[in-house]
Amino acid sequence: MIRTLLAINWLNLKRDRVALGLTFVLPLVFFSIFAVIFGGMGSGSIAAGSMKVIGVDLDHTDVSRKFIDALDGQDAIDIVTAPEPTENEPEPEPFSRDSALLAVRTGDRSVAVVVPEGFAASFGNFGGDTAKVELIHDPANPLVQHIVSGLIQASAMTAAPDILLDGGLEHLETFGGALTPQQEQVVDTFKEMLKTGESSSAAGEPGAAATAESGSAFAGLVEIEAVSAMEAEEDSAGGGPSIVSYYAAGIGVMFLLFSMAAAGAALLEEEESGTLERLLSSRVGMQTLLAGNWLFYSAVGFAQLAVMFTWGALVFDLDLFTPKHLAGFAAMSLVTAVAAAAFGIMLAAICKSRAQLNGISTVVILVMSALGGSMVPRFAMPEFMNTTALFTFNGWALDGYLKVFWYGDPAATLLASLLSLVPQLAVLAGMTIVFLVIARVLARRWEAV
């Protein structure tokens, strides 16, 4: 029975060129537009509110601690020095440079600040070599890198102003001659004020008021070396992950949902034309009917995603054809397609007419796509919206695809990279079950009354 239902669906789709175009060509057009606009720019923007920044102190000095604390005091960021503790596990080790790099690489954090050994010794040395602070960043979000750079300079000023003053005076004396005793007395008094923190009020609370703009005013106090977290992969593969992968996933998932809603509408069309009544008068029971449609829509959805990503690989250099990426893509696309197919069937079961379904599905899919990151990258959204995205289909699907194509650990094994997708796969599988159960319950209206 299911084979016959699959054959009917396939022939219907094959002969309907408009439906075929909407399923396979329109998504490519949209994806291509986004890829052309954003693919070469790697653009992004800063999320409003505070962002979590990894702080790694390799210097272990009073100055480096003060510097990290000052950075933490900035409104725009929260410094985390160790991974989140998990229940029944020992307290995690503080971040090392490598673990910080990996955390940024895998998308857990957008940026890490690494204070190097010898930082205190060279702090405030305006004339000579200084130990460079490493800024490990996600190239998907270049603005975050620039903003944190500014905040580092602002923090350097407020962390140990007395030491900076010493360095500055030393520099002045080298090139301008020694201070008079009266000048030294004034400087000593001012240094004491700086040590005790009275400078805050005197300087108009620069620490509290520091912003990205004020940070840029202090550029040059600390030398910063920006390091892309994707550098290793860029070096080995001749180019890192591209924003194209983001849009392939974003646009792909959004259009998948639209296609599945249209497939659901086909079920309602069957109801209106009388073929559904006839099907249910034959040997086909409701379970078989729903299962047959779900399987077919899933296969179409998988094919749609495959076409989308293959197009991305062929035209926009999306890095699809590696074993890890292919395996991850297959796993994500399979589960995403079955979940989207279940979503389409649920919509059909909920709605009483095609007009109703078209209206509801358009609103629901556009809202989920906007919140879930299909239209605007999630890193460009405020933190609370990132949380909201976790309640959307698109959010979880995109997270999975980004893990495969963007945040995948290059050193991880194939199995490990697949296992990293388990949360996304599990949530999407859970959604599939929920959608199917709702669809089955509501489909009772099509059964004998």
Place this chain on the structure above:
Amino acid sequence: MTPVLSVAEAHKRFGDTLALDGAELQLGAGEWLALLGPNGAGKTTLVRAVAGRVRLDSGRMTLLGRSLNDDSAHGNERDQLGVVPQDIALYPQLTAAENLRAWGRLHGVPSAAIGERVRWALDWTGLESRAKEPVKRFSGGMKRRLNIACGVLHRPEIVLLDEPTVGVDPQSRERIWEMLEDIRGDGASLLLTTHQLDEAQQVCDRIVIIDHGRVIAAGTFEELLRQTIGAERRITVSLDAQPPREFAGERWQIADDETLECRVADIAVELPSLLSELSAAGARVADLHVDAPTLQAVFIHLTGRELRE
């Protein structure tokens, strides 16, 4: 008569509407039964209940001796049932052959036999030359024929036809009745609903008239005549002049200036004497009509409504 299908004491309510109120019918082996009734009388509900698409509130249904009352009775119990809906329930993008193949498989025709059954159906419907064309290009009559073929491809013993000739031209209608005669020849029993009373009267063995969810009359056409308006024929005579006044009476009625009417039980016996009577009175007959009683008249007599009301 051994019924292959029987419905007894069928009750069904949809909200405030009582769709079936104790309806019952029996379909004999090889019999053609017309189910007639005004719109909303309950005939579609009754047919859908037999097809398994409506669950009765109470009542009994048996098909080839097997009960259909059990909720789980869907599938094998109805394998010997062919359902031809009033809607053209076909896939317009699929060709005629693909539709036949699909519906045949969905009704359990084995894959080994499906090819032969599809060829038979194409021949039966006269659509061999259009077998590979999408159904969406077919005329209404062609779709209607294919619609019927899809419902009988699995050679059911009992066929339910809901308005099989609705919306088709006279030629197509005639072709459809010929097709149905073919499967009657194979021994199939037919239960059909129709608005074509003349056709029901001509082709069906028995007629059931349903109204307000109840069967109000059932039997052969002659039995229905006897139960209702009687078998008398009406004779209308047009004269070339005004009829003599003495003709007005119990036997003749003056319809208008030059027309007389009367009713006769046995036309072969009574017509010669009527004509002699007119001749003896000096009236010259210009024209003469004999109207037989119709199912339409029976229907109006029973329901007080035209069938299409």
